[in-house]
Amino acid sequence: MIESEQRRQRLGAFLKAHRIRLVPQEVGLSATGRRRTPGLRREEVAQLAGISATWYVRIEQGREVAASAATLDRIARALRLAAAERAHLFTLADRHDPAAGTAGGGEDRLASLSASVKAMTAPAYILDRRWNMRGWNAQAKHLFGAWLARASPNLLRFVFLDGSARRFIVGWEDRARRLVAECRAELARQHDDPETLALIAELRSGSPDFAIWWDEQNVLDPEGGERRFLHPKDGPLAYEQVNFLPAAAPGFRVVLLLPRPV
Structure with missing residues (x-):
């Protein structure tokens, strides 16, 4: 139980770190309005990934949420993760990457x-x-x-x-x-x-x-x-x-x- 909680916390920290590195213009979003923190908002990542904002927030907060491989794939694309970063994301989530070793990946x-x-x-x-x-x-x-x-x-x-x-x-x-x-x-x-x-x-x-x-x-x-x-x-x-x-x-x-x- 403790190991699972620690994995979720590491996953959340990883997502947050990569979210705040992105600039809105890099992903086709408008930078209008005052931003109190750097990078993308959580709601914006959810929008880009096509998932519920509440769902994404729970994942990033390390809550007990079982994110599917398809959801992680959309998040990885939304955050523009490189190959090594994407592999690390799936490892942290204890999920198999559907793009790894298939015709669509690598x-x-x-x-x-x-x-x-x-x-x-x-x-x-x-x-x-x-x-x-x-x-x-x-x-x-x-x-x-x-x-x-x-x-x-x-x-x-x-x-x-x-x-x-x-x-x-x-x-x-x-x-x-x-x-x-x-x-x-x-x-x-x-x-x-x-x-x-x-x-x-x-x-x-x-x-x-x-x-x-x-x-x-x-x-x-x-x-x-x-x-x-x-x-x-x-x-x-x-x-x-x-x-x-x-x-x-x-x-x-x-x-x-x-x-x-x-």
Whole structure:
């Protein structure tokens, strides 16, 4: 309870600090009338965000208000928050940013990240928060050829809904079971994201194994380690998986597979 109250107070202080930094003319508002304090008024932020002034005031005062991700998105835009500032806002509010790692957010950062991945000599690829493959290099394309040839490849759909994955991934059951636990950990960070919820529902419906393991309530953070595959052309392959969370591209994860002796 104390931690939640402290988080709300930090959130309110953060919003106030950025509100008073803005000049009315910067956001298309008239500066007429006497202003006793610098920056925007709370009512003006609410107007720009398209939300109730009373609601915004309660958030800034650190009151016990559950601001939705959509509301925070509108506030972030109203306050002209930069990417790092926006990410901090959602962290303080304990909400998942709907724009993080999606087509609508961070495409410039994704392009830069993709160029770095393509320059790597070992198989490497980029995952977003919903385990969609957002970029890969030639080595990864060779390794996962059939999967990456599909439109909008998704790691979870491949593992649980594609029968070829059981033959391709050595030790499929252990790896798949761990992925379910990682899913649950990630879902806790984006519990209000409808697309993620729809993906979980699809996997539960299409894979009895996923449904059973999901109900076990196990939670694990993503980690690296040995990965073995039975490639249709190259035969048995072994790698050491290393995960990176780029600070400049929140919402994305880079996975690098370093070749190891079989």
